[in-house]
Structures are given as structure tokens and as C-alpha cells.
Amino acid sequence: MDAREAALRQAHGHAVGWLASLSDRRVPARASVDEIVRALGADLPDGPSAPADVVDLLATACEPGLTAFPSGRFYGFVIGGTEPAALAADWLVSAWDQNSVMRAVSPAYTAAEDIAGAWLLDLLGLPGGSAVGFATGATMANFTCLAAARDAVLRRTGWNVAEEGLVGGPPVRVVASEDRHMAVDLALRYLGLGRPELVRADRQGRIEPEALRRTLAAGGQRPTLVILQAGDIHSGGFDPFVDSIRAARDVGAWVHVDGAFGLWAAASPTYAHLTAGCADADSWATDAHKTLNVPYDCGLAVVRDPSAVRAAMGLQGDYLIHHERGDPIDKVPELSRRGRAFTVWAALRSLGRSGVADLVERLCRHASAFATGIAGIDGARVLNDVVFTQVCAEFGDDGRTERVLARLLDDGTAWISGSTWHGRRVMRISVSNWSTTDDDVTRALEAIHRAAAD
Numbered sequence: 186m187d188a189r190e191a192a193l194r195q196a197h198g199h200a201v202g203w204l205a206s207l208s209d210r211r212v213p214a215r216a217s218v219d220e221i222v223r224a225l226g227a228d229l230p231d232g233p234s235a236p237a238d239v240v241d242l243l244a245t246a247c248e249p250g251l252t253a254f255p256s257g258r259f260y261g262f263v264i265g266g267t268e269p270a271a272l273a274a275d276w277l278v279s280a281w282d283q284n285s286v287m288r289a290v291s292p293a294y295t296a297a298e299d300i301a302g303a304w305l306l307d308l309l310g311l312p313g314g315s316a317v318g319f320a321t322g323a324t325m326a327n328f329t330c331l332a333a334a335r336d337a338v339l340r341r342t343g344w345n346v347a348e349e350g351l352v353g354g355p356p357v358r359v360v361a362s363e364d365r366h367m368a369v370d371l372a373l374r375y376l377g378l379g380r381p382e383l384v385r386a387d388r389q390g391r392i393e394p395e396a397l398r399r400t401l402a403a404g405g406q407r408p409t410l411v412i413l414q415a416g417d418i419h420s421g422g423f424d425p426f427v428d429s430i431r432a433a434r435d436v437g438a439w440v441h442v443d444g445a446f447g448l449w450a451a452a453s454p455t456y457a458h459l460t461a462g463c464a465d466a467d468s469w470a471t472d473a474h475k476t477l478n479v480p481y482d483c484g485l486a487v488v489r490d491p492s493a494v495r496a497a498m499g500l501q502g503d504y505l506i507h508h509e510r511g512d513p514i515d516k517v518p519e520l521s522r523r524g525r526a527f528t529v530w531a532a533l534r535s536l537g538r539s540g541v542a543d544l545v546e547r548l549c550r551h552a553s554a555f556a557t558g559i560a561g562i563d564g565a566r567v568l569n570d571v572v573f574t575q576v577c578a579e580f581g582d583d584g585r586t587e588r589v590l591a592r593l594l595d596d597g598t599a600w601i602s603g604s605t606w607h608g609r610r611v612m613r614i615s616v617s618n619w620s621t622t623d624d625d626v627t628r629a630l631e632a633i634h635r636a637a638a639d
């Protein structure tokens with residue numbers, strides 16, 4: 186056995202051991218950063234080590250400092266796990282080491298990207314023929330779509346951003362909901378567009394279409410981007426797309442949807458109604474590493490007009506080999522990058538249409554079970570309409586909510602984070618992992634009960 190194969194066998198053994206430990210291990214990490222630094226050793230070695238020994242040291246030293254993100258009882262942020270086919274495909278992605286930039290240079294990668302992109306448009310109910318770019322996450326997917334949007338609305342006024350930059354050009358107006366995700370602001374900042382103008386949202390974080398219409402009317406006909414949301418991180422709520430998009434169209438705005446986790450509702454016949462009208466937008470950002478449960482990192486930038494994203498992101502270089510049908514490089518900001526579409530293809534091929542619908546419905550069913558279980562705890566109250574995968578609850582007052590969160594983390598059965606919503610501290614539960622079972626939910630609810638017992 187050569188050194189490389191020995192290292193891969195080490196990695197395989199440790200990976201399988203880690204995954205097997207998930208059903209019973211504490212979800213929070215047991216060790217601190219400093220402890221792991223000591224275990225790994227901070228000094229750069231003077232000479233080489235056998236690759237298998239390095240992998241063994243890495244796995245053994247890191248194990249106590251790993252948070253069980255892929256556990257069925259991790260409900261913090263909006264964290265997906267890893268579907269088995271996608272995880273195994275990801276190992277191949279590293280072994281194959283394809284630079285996924287050009288159609289002519291990695292036919293296999295481009296084929297997987299073309300197929301996965303078409304399947305995604307189908308499942309998410311988005312217009313066929315849209316460009317699907319594979320970025321690092323929804324933040325960069327939002328950035329990619331909004332770059333295409335910014336350039337397109339300026340081009341209509343005769344201003345070419347690629348040639349002239351933004352300085353001296355017509356101002357671009359950006360209008361978004363007060364309950365948008367902060368990643369949208371980050372993307373706008375990268376794009377030199379500053380803060381968006383904010384429109385009121387209702388108690389469930391859904392933009393109010395009449396308020397949007399009034400705000401847009403006050404600005405007149407200017408290059409305008411309207412940013413909507415499919416899936417609020419607190420309530421799981423969806424913006425009313427039909428009325429909002431109609432208001433945006435009346436002023437000729439480009440409509441972009443941030444649907445990092447919520448866009449996947451469209452893949453389930455039971456939940457597709459939440460996204461009604463959403464497909465009439467111009468661009469959509471979503472994640473594959475959240476609801477679809479592929480490994481990090483994978484976000485999807487979907488743009489109805491492929492020429493718009495190519496104008497913003499495409500690159501012509503003398504040493505590159507361009508293809509008339511377009512290249513993966515034309516749809517995302519990065520040049521060199523890993524073969525992200527392979528894992529998406531594998532997850533979709535493994536689940537099939539019904540499997541994706543089942544996945545979405547299972548996550549929602551578990552979220553409802555959490556809401557019912559928490560409502561039965563003395564003094565606890567679920568604050569959102571649980572329409573999708575998110576649950577926000579409080580336990581009487583901010584102090585008690587904080588204590589419940591702290592005790593829960595101490596208990597270690599589950600990992601749930603806090604947040605502030607409508608001015609009060611909340612426990613925020615996000616069910617995003619394919620492997621969560623009814624038993625996981627029961628065990629997590631028992632832990633919440635224990636944490637809430639005074």
C-alpha cells in the first residue's frame with residue numbers, strides 16, 4: 186500500500202467513526218480552541234511526516250473540538266447535514282481535483298453542472314434556460330445575481346459598468362424588506378450599492394406589498410432593484426411574491442429573491458404554494474448546503490437572462506479556452522474552484538423528485554412537532570406561524586429564555602441558538618438536517634423540557 190492509499194484509509198476509518206458517533210455524542214464540542222491548538226501542536230515541524238500519521242493526528246486531535254453539525258439534533262442557524270451520496274461524491278471531487286472553469290477542459294464537470302442545473306430549475310419551478318452558477322453559498326449567490334442586476338438596470342440607461350465603473354453613473358436604487366437577511370446587505374456592500382431602502386414587513390417578516398408599492402412610487406422611474414425573500418430565518422415566512430413583483434414591474438425594477446433555504450418549498454407539492462409567483466422574478470439565490478444537504482460549500486445563483494450574468498461575471502482571457510455554449514466560469518465570481526455541481530448532482534440523483542419533496546416535508550413536519558411540544562411547556566410560547574422549517578419560542582421573559590438556552594447547551598443533547606426577534610430574546614429552532622428522525626425531535630424536546638424546569 187503506498188503512502189497515499191494509507192492516508193485515504195486512515196481518513197475513511199475516521200470519517201466512518203465520526204458519522205457513527207453522531208447518534209449518541211453530545212452535540213456541542215467538548216474542547217476549546219486552545220486545547221485543540223495544544224493537541225495539534227503549534228510548532229511547524231522541521232521535516233516531513235507520513236501522510237497517514239498526519240491524518241491520524243488531525244482526526245484524533247480535532248475530535249473533541251468538533252461540533253456535531255451533521256447530527257440530527259443540531260438546530261442552530263440554518264445548517265444542513267450531508268446526504269450520503271453527496272458526501273461520498275465530495276470525496277471523489279477532491280480525488281478528481283477538477284478545476285471546474287471551462288467546458289472544454291473538464292467535460293465531466295460541465296456535464297454534471299449542466300444536468301444538475303436543469304434539474305434544479307425543474308424542482309424549484311424556475312424558468313428553464315436560466316443560468317445556474319455554483320458559488321460558495323447564498324451570500325455569494327446573492328452577490329452574483331445582484332451584480333447581474335446592477336449592471337443590467339444601468340445598461341438600460343446606457344451606462345456600462347464594466348467599462349466605466351459606478352462613479353459618475355446614474356444612482357441605482359435598491360429596495361428591500363426590513364426583515365431581509367444580512368447577507369443581502371453584505372452583497373450590496375461588495376457591489377458598491379450601499380444600504381438598501383427599507384420597506385415595512387408584517388409580524389411574520391413578510392414584506393407588505395402596498396408599502397413596497399408606495400416606496401417605489403415615491404422614487405419614480407430610476408434604475409431599481411427590488412429584493413424579496415423566500416424563507417425568513419426567524420419565522421420561515423415567505424414574501425407575497427405575486428403582489429410584490431407586480432409592484433416592482435410597474436416601475437421597471439429588476440426583482441431578485443433571496444431564497445437560501447426557503448426556495449426549496451417549491452420542490453414539495455404540499456409547500457409549493459409558499460413560493461407562488463416567485464418564478465416571475467429575474468434572479469434567485471439559494472443554497473444547496475442548507476435544505477438539500479450537500480457538504481459545504483455550495484450556493485446557487487440563478488439568473489433568468491444568462492447574458493446578464495455573463496456580462497457581469499464572464500471573463501475573456503487569451504490563455505483560456507472558451508466555448509460557444511458558455512462556460513461554468515461565466516456564471517460565478519471565482520476562477521479556479523472545486524467541482525461543486527458533482528455533489529448536487531449526486532444528492533438529486535440519489536433522492537429523485539419524490540425524495541426531495543419528502544425531505545422538505547419531513548423538515549417541516551419536525552418543525553411542527555417542535556412547535557407543538559414547546560407550546561406544552563409551562564410559560565413557553567411559540568411566536569411565529571410555523572409555515573416551514575423555522576420555530577421561534579420564548580419562555581416567559583428574556584431572562585428565563587436565556588437560562589433555558591444556556592442549560593440546553595450544557596445538557597448537550599441538542600444544539601439550538603438564541604436570537605432577538607421583535608425586541609425579545611427567543612430560542613430559534615431551524616430543522617435543516619436530512620437525518621433528523623422523530624426520535625431526535627423527541628430527545629431534543631425532552632432536553633428543552635429539562636432545561637425549562639425551574
Ligand SMILES: *Cc1c(COP(=O)(O)O)cnc(C)c1O
Pocket residue numbers: 263321322323324325366368369416417418443444445446472484
Ligand atoms: C443562510 C442564509 C444566507 C447566507 O447564506 P450562506 O450560504 O451562509 O452564504 C442568506 N440568506 C438567507 C435567508 C439565509 O438563510
